[in-house]
Amino acid sequence: MGAQTTDPRPIPRLSVAGLRAQNTGGPVHSSLARLIASGLADSRADLVKATGLARSTVARHLDTMIDAGVVTEGGTVARPGRGRPPLRLALNPRAGVVAVADVGAHSARLALADLSQNLVAQEEVALDVAQGPEATLDVLTERLRGMLAESAASGGADRPSALVVGLPGPVDARAGTPVRPPIMPGWDGFPVGRTLTERFGCRTFVDNDVNLMALGEARALPEGEAPLLFIKIGTGIGGGLISASGELHRGAEGAAGDIGHLRVPGADDTVCSCGNIGCVEAVASAAAMAARLGREDAGLAGQDGPR
Ligand SMILES: [Zn+2]
Structure with a gap:
């Protein structure tokens, strides 16, 4: 989608319940990295607040990421109020x-x-x-x-x-x-x-x-926009489902968002390339619409007199 936004920050979404359930390695690292990359969290305290994880848990995962050179911690973050300013976290672009x-x-x-x-x-x-x-x-x-x-x-x-x-x-x-x-x-x-x-x-x-x-679309939209159904209409029609926690929803057979071959009521005369009749794709894809317009044009041309 070509929607341009002046705010380049992708807004992450975290399922804290999910994070607690799988409180190890990859998923937590990925969520912490998303929070830091988005600019929504630039200190350890922010990460604790945003994830709801224990301070020691955040520290343990963050230290692994710093050791791996993925995250840097240095300089200070300006904060109103008293107390020592926190160290600034950033992803290391290099x-x-x-x-x-x-x-x-x-x-x-x-x-x-x-x-x-x-x-x-x-x-x-x-x-x-x-x-x-x-x-x-x-x-x-x-x-x-x-x-x-x-x-x-x-x-x-x-x-x-x-x-x-x-x-x-x-x-x-x-x-x-x-x-x-x-x-x-x-x-x-x-x-x-x-x-x-x-x-x-x-x-x-x-x-x-x-x-x-x-x-990609879900990462670039504000938090309240999920769950989200993304539909691409081209030669065929495809869809992707993003859950409220910002995860891709695949379904039991990995085809949860695959709406192109669902049957549309009232299109029983339309044969799809898959062999079934009345599929969404056979009715509403760019190719199907162009073909229908072509037929209607031909129909108009065959009529007598100006309309
Ligand atoms: Zn089909």
Whole structure:
């Protein structure tokens, strides 16, 4: 979505109950990093207040992140009132880069971002996902390596800390594999995540492209905007669901937001590319609407006299 906001801070949302339930490692680190990155918390006291976690718990996780070079603590934060001003927390932008590939049917948008969420580089490459995973991943690998080499030449990282790949079809995000993607012949079950992890030596997150868009949109909206349903209308129709706590809701089979093939009442004469009739996608996708307009135009042209 192209909505521009003058406030660049992504607003994080935390499910404190969820945090307490899984009070270890990754999820807590991720939540603390989001709070710091957003500017909503720039001291240990702020983190304690925002998460509801015990001071000692915040300290333990924060120390791990500082030791890893991801968070820096230094200088002081101006606060009204008496008492010693707290030390300022910040993400270390130079702690690494995240590489992103948003793969479409005929092209991919590639980007490198530093850990302060600034885009370091971006470009678009032509490809054809119908040629299969090997050919497509070779194109992505070559271009991303080129971008990383350029980044390294100007003092940036030559290796990503993480790689994120959005694919135009259903994905088993845990396995990092596409699941019977309709427009991607040869991709079903292909180990996209594992292949790229071997090539780039970092964790690779693979997900449906609309899920990633929904997550990005949720991070850029004010806190009260969740839960959120993000819908992308293009060649097909896809959706992503974000829960009230700001997490991606996948559902039991990983297709919770996948609304394109739900049946619309009153469209029993419309056959979908999936073989069923009356799917949302068969009625309301850009292609379906263009086709219907074309038919209506033809109908008008066939009538006698001016209207
Ligand atoms: Zn369908």
